[in-house]
Amino acid sequence: MILHILNGDATRSIFQDSGIEGDMIVWREMLCEGRTPATRNMSRFFEERAAFLQQAYGIDSASYLSEAERDKQILQNAASYDEIVLWFEFDLFCQVNLVFVLYYLSQLSIKLPPVSIVQLDHHPDVPNFRGLGMLQSRHLPPLFNARTHILQEDWDLARAAWEAYSADDPLALEELSRRPSRHLPYLGKALQAHLRRLPSASNGLNAVEHFFLDRLALGKIRERDLYYQFWNELKIYGFGDFQLDVYTNRLQQAGVVKREDEMLSITELGEEVLKQEENYLSFASSKNIWIGGIPLDHTPWRWDDEEGKVIHS
Incomplete structure (x- = not known):
């Protein structure tokens, strides 16, 4: 058997x-x-x-x-x-x-x-x-x-x-x-x-958050359509609705994304974060947010996009 x-x-x-x-x-x-x-x-x-x-x-x-x-x-x-x-x-x-x-x-x-x-x-x-x-x-x-x-x-x-x-x-x-x-x-x-889920050294966004803001910078989009874009382009993550809802809710609470009914759009602050004029971590709460064994609240670890590796900030 x-x-x-x-x-x-x-x-x-x-x-x-x-x-x-x-x-x-x-x-x-x-x-x-x-x-x-x-x-x-x-x-x-x-x-x-x-x-x-x-x-x-x-x-x-x-x-x-x-x-x-x-x-x-x-x-x-x-x-x-x-x-x-x-x-x-x-x-x-x-x-x-x-x-x-x-x-x-x-x-x-x-x-x-x-x-x-x-x-x-x-x-x-x-x-x-x-x-x-x-x-x-x-x-x-x-x-x-x-x-x-x-x-x-x-x-x-x-x-x-x-x-x-x-x-x-x-x-x-x-x-x-x-x-x-x-x-x-x-x-x-x-x-x-997984490691690219660490905050970026440049603006504090991880790979998933950057993907969402990058797409929203092109214009308003239905939340469900944004998720479909994610599933098609970043299928390496395999996340379902639950995980993506966690991300979009945090983006909204940080003030970089705005919701109107089913539509999501990027805010002025979101555009500044995307341009590396502001740091996402200055606005997003990291309390009780973990990726595996790493608590994001006050962690010194960052992902360096240019070097393609983890760094200690």
Whole structure:
């Protein structure tokens, strides 16, 4: 019997209709969003994570912990399976979840069966591929048959990547983002996209915020249309509505974006930030905003666009 772990509900229905045998669980975390506590104690990790999500986003901590406990009970019985297959995608959202799942599995005090991964960044039948949920059920069996088995070097990389992602110093993660990996080929680019979420050294905007202001500088646009532009042009992030709403709300609160019904527009202050005449961080609150293990409030780390690397300001 095989245990399949799907990253999110978008793939669930097509997987169920694919004819692939085995048990299935859906991994619903969004570990690319908010604080990821730096601890090897998984119970403590989920408790602290639940408290953060409740405080920062109003996500019910009891429901979160209940789902985490359910997943834990299934994974604790992983030794009873012949194989574990992870179905994840190329973007930051999925890759962060992937390295955590591998890290989580490695922390279990059980003998694991072989673990394999189905992951891809394009498909010949799907133009502008963004994820497994865009496929049809008939596409999945060939992908399953071509899955990649995880080796010890992959476990080591995933463990190092997760611990670096959860640390408050991004330099180790930056080094790992440049390390080639045959079986985790999308991890490096995803980690580089993550690092570009640090405030820019030039004006305090990160890559996502800069994208939004840059597009709004061309004229007013419906919020939904702005999101579609993001999904088409910066699909490396894999963010859904929730993450993008967090960004647009912060931009509005900082006074660089204005909303009128469904329309968004850039303000005079926003144009000054975009021109590097003002710094976004002087107007945007960073309280309780984290990217992985880095609290943005008073962090000295910045992304240097010209050098393409992390710097200490």
